[in-house]
Amino acid sequence: MLTSRAYDGGEGRTGGTVAMTAPPNTGFPEDETSDGTSELRAHFDETLDHGRRIEPRDWMPDAYRSTMVRQIAQHAHSEIIGMQPEGNWITRAPSLRRKAILIAKVQDEAGHGMYLYSAAETLGADRADLTAKLIGGRQKYSSIFNYPTLTYADVGVIGWLVDGAAICNQVPLCRSSYGPYARAMIRICKEESFHQRQGYELLMTMMRGSAAQRAMVQDATNRFWWPSLMMFGPPDDQSPNTAQSMAWGIKRHTNDELRQRFVDMTVPQADKLGVTLPDEELRWNPERGHYDFGPVDWAEFTAVIKGYGPCNAQRIARRQAAHDEGAWVRGAAAAHAAKHAARRDAA
Amino acid sequence: MTEDEFTAYQSLSEETEDHRWAFGTGFTDPLEGIDASVPPGVDAQALGAYCLMLGDDALIYSHRLQQWMTRMPELEEETALANVALDLLGQARMLLARAGLAEGAGRQEDQLAFFRDEHEFRNVLLAERQDADFAELAGRLLIFSAWRLALFGRLAASADPVLAAIAAKSVQELAYHRDYAAQWVIRLGDGTPLSHGKMQAALGAIWPLVAELFQPDPVTAALPAVAADPAGVRAEVDAVLDTVLAAATLERPDVAPLARVAGRSGRDGVHTEAFGYLLAELQSVARAHPDATW
Amino acid sequence: MTEPQVRSGWPLYEVFLRGKRGLNHVHVGSLHAADPQMALRHARDLYTRRNEGVSIWVVAARDITASSPDEKDPFFAPSGDKIYRHPTFYEIPDDVPHM
Numbered sequence: 001m002l003t004s005r006a007y008d009g010g011e012g013r014t015g016g017t018v019a020m021t022a023p024p025n026t027g028f029p030e031d032e033t034s035d036g037t038s039e040l041r042a043h044f045d046e047t048l049d050h051g052r053r054i055e056p057r058d059w060m061p062d063a064y065r066s067t068m069v070r071q072i073a074q075h076a077h078s079e080i081i082g083m084q085p086e087g088n089w090i091t092r093a094p095s096l097r098r099k100a101i102l103i104a105k106v107q108d109e110a111g112h113g114m115y116l117y118s119a120a121e122t123l124g125a126d127r128a129d130l131t132a133k134l135i136g137g138r139q140k141y142s143s144i145f146n147y148p149t150l151t152y153a154d155v156g157v158i159g160w161l162v163d164g165a166a167i168c169n170q171v172p173l174c175r176s177s178y179g180p181y182a183r184a185m186i187r188i189c190k191e192e193s194f195h196q197r198q199g200y201e202l203l204m205t206m207m208r209g210s211a212a213q214r215a216m217v218q219d220a221t222n223r224f225w226w227p228s229l230m231m232f233g234p235p236d237d238q239s240p241n242t243a244q245s246m247a248w249g250i251k252r253h254t255n256d257e258l259r260q261r262f263v264d265m266t267v268p269q270a271d272k273l274g275v276t277l278p279d280e281e282l283r284w285n286p287e288r289g290h291y292d293f294g295p296v297d298w299a300e301f302t303a304v305i306k307g308y309g310p311c312n313a314q315r316i317a318r319r320q321a322a323h324d325e326g327a328w329v330r331g332a333a334a335a336h337a338a339k340h341a342a343r344r345d346a347a
Numbered sequence: 348m349t350e351d352e353f354t355a356y357q358s359l360s361e362e363t364e365d366h367r368w369a370f371g372t373g374f375t376d377p378l379e380g381i382d383a384s385v386p387p388g389v390d391a392q393a394l395g396a397y398c399l400m401l402g403d404d405a406l407i408y409s410h411r412l413q414q415w416m417t418r419m420p421e422l423e424e425e426t427a428l429a430n431v432a433l434d435l436l437g438q439a440r441m442l443l444a445r446a447g448l449a450e451g452a453g454r455q456e457d458q459l460a461f462f463r464d465e466h467e468f469r470n471v472l473l474a475e476r477q478d479a480d481f482a483e484l485a486g487r488l489l490i491f492s493a494w495r496l497a498l499f500g501r502l503a504a505s506a507d508p509v510l511a512a513i514a515a516k517s518v519q520e521l522a523y524h525r526d527y528a529a530q531w532v533i534r535l536g537d538g539t540p541l542s543h544g545k546m547q548a549a550l551g552a553i554w555p556l557v558a559e560l561f562q563p564d565p566v567t568a569a570l571p572a573v574a575a576d577p578a579g580v581r582a583e584v585d586a587v588l589d590t591v592l593a594a595a596t597l598e599r600p601d602v603a604p605l606a607r608v609a610g611r612s613g614r615d616g617v618h619t620e621a622f623g624y625l626l627a628e629l630q631s632v633a634r635a636h637p638d639a640t641w
Numbered sequence: 642m643t644e645p646q647v648r649s650g651w652p653l654y655e656v657f658l659r660g661k662r663g664l665n666h667v668h669v670g671s672l673h674a675a676d677p678q679m680a681l682r683h684a685r686d687l688y689t690r691r692n693e694g695v696s697i698w699v700v701a702a703r704d705i706t707a708s709s710p711d712e713k714d715p716f717f718a719p720s721g722d723k724i725y726r727h728p729t730f731y732e733i734p735d736d737v738p739h740m
Contacts, residue, residue: 326420
């Protein structure tokens with residue numbers, strides 16, 4: 001069961017912010033062990049102040065380490081779980097070229113998950129343990145993947161809106177204070193640029209197609225617009241740990257800043273596609289220099305991250321089944337490797 | 348926040364001529380720029396039917412592998428599996444395109460993939476079999492890729508230059524697939540007692556479909572310098588399988604081949620009951636919008 | 642000779658690549674595999690997308706000994722400390738030839 005209490009917000013497709021493991025009212029947790037710590041702490045702070053990166057062997061506060069593990073892990077989980085809603089349409093893709101594109105995209109997502117688990121492991125985490133936390137509901141993934149993909153147009157809309165929202169989160173994360181995470185994000189961003197174009201191009205093709213195709217795109221947009229806005233997490237005034245995350249270079253922008261940026265970029269793209277975004281309050285505000293938009297249904301968001309979303313149970317069940325049913329395979333490979341190592345040593 | 352941080356995203360709205368979006372997906376037309384005329388003296392209809400046979404094998408096999416995505420036993424295996432599925436899909440696209448050009452009725456890859464009915468598909472039954480577990484996935488892929496690699500090794504010298512080119516490109520991929528599958532059969536066969544039992548049982552379940560791979564058929568017979576004789580690769584394939592099974596401490600199953608239906612099987616368009624469901628899934632969206640462009 | 646412990650988990654391998662135009666292998670990340678051959682194959686799938694002509698090294702993480710680049714911190718042993726989990730990815734300066 002996913003609890004909202006531990007959840008800080010800001011969960012772009014690729015992570016965004018992360019829940020602090022310390023309860024909110026303790027402020028900034030310190031390691032009060034010995035005098036040597038304060039010198040290391042000063043060095044850590046100085047590294048961050050100069051915009052340099054923290055690397056795996058550097059000293060870091062326990063709270064920074066645990067926060068970073070959780071953020072990177074949840075980002076990784078999002079990539080892996082994200083394979084499912086899109087993977088749902090591979091076997092039914094209506095052209096062989098689209099099928100190949102979608103297989104490659106879902107394959108990329110597996111790769112991104114592995115890059116991120118790899119980064120988390122540099123902090124002392126263990127991938128099997130992180131997987132157990134995901135399956136057990138103790139770590140989360142982006143809420144957007146708890147929504148169903150009901151038509152083929154959803155594939156395009158996920159590419160356009162969901163990957164688009166992810167980019168808004170990801171590009172700043174390329175400057176994360178933690179080196180392995182920043183480097184993983186740079187690699188991921190390069191590959192993701194393909195994915196956005198693919199999704200949008202599919203939608204452009206469909207919008208220039210039949211009435212049924214156009215209706216399918218509009219319907220998919222209607223279902224994914226608001227959940228995409230929710231990907232940036234709760235409003236800033238409900239995100240108490242943002243300040244610490246920003247001070248530590250874990251988070252570079254607030255939830256509301258990123259959400260506004262996403263809206264501003266997406267509205268012209270929707271216009272170009274010829275789809276209507278399902279928000280009657282959406283309009284350009286010349287005084288602010290931004291688009292005004294309507295209220296997000298935070299009750300739906302809360303329900304989804306608590307575990308009551310349309311697809312939460314099936315996403316986890318699929319991941320769990322693959323993991324559990326694969327145990328004998330992993331065990332066999334390990335046994336085989338051990339046998340052959342022993343034979344080699346005995347020779 | 349700087350403008351240039353969002354360049355990748357903003358460029359979505361820009362017009363572009365580049366049709367190659369995804370990594371590894373190649374051009375819109377799989378045989379773009381290639382002279383696909385049928386060589387003199389070669390039966391064009393038979394050539395078309397032959398390319399459909401090999402193309403359907405790959406298309407349907409890829410479909411069964413796609414059904415395993417998000418179900419693999421470890422994340423690294425997801426990447427490997429997707430590679431095999433993509434390779435076979437790519438081979439299918441080229442072969443179906445070549446088939447359409449040879450038969451000369453204007454049918455393209457998508458028309459052939461999505462708008463033929465069950466009895467018009469020419470794949471062997473091994474290709475359409477659903478893997479009940481990972482042992483079956485590994486065992487079936489070992490047999491299929493060893494066989495296909497042997498065939499395509501012969502086809503690299505085909506009198507049809509297009510088929511020869513497709514084969515030459517595919518051989519490297521198929522060697523990779525065969526190696527991947529072989530390593531897994533060995534790990535499972537010579538792993539734990541549990542995995543050994545499952546791997547042996549998997550072979551037993553699959554083996555009745557092996558004989559069909561080496562059966563002569565009239566289409567192949569009508570293309571003496573073009574097609575690869577399936578009976579002619581049996582010894583080579585047997586040698587590969589025997590080597591792998593020995594390393595895996597597995598026994599070659601002693602089971603009878605599956606009987607035919609009034610003498611007909613996959614190459615004749617007579618498939619398993621599961622095939623109808625497979626095609627329903629594969630073709631459903633395309634058929635719901637028969638005149639749409641995707 | 643004692644029987645090796647069989648763990649059902651796959652150990653961590655670090656991956657190093659040298660591209661066609663590269664002069665040295667560069668650390669690109671890690672993955673899990675049951676044995677070195679599997680690690681090599683997975684590295685090719687995951688980190689090179691099967692590009693030919695790329696040289697791949699995979700090393701079990703447990704076999705890597707690393708120093709801390711930040712030699713100032715007194716809490717860590719001097720170079721040669723056995724790594725807990727991962728080597729440090731530290732940059733080779735541009736002016737070091739043939740590294």
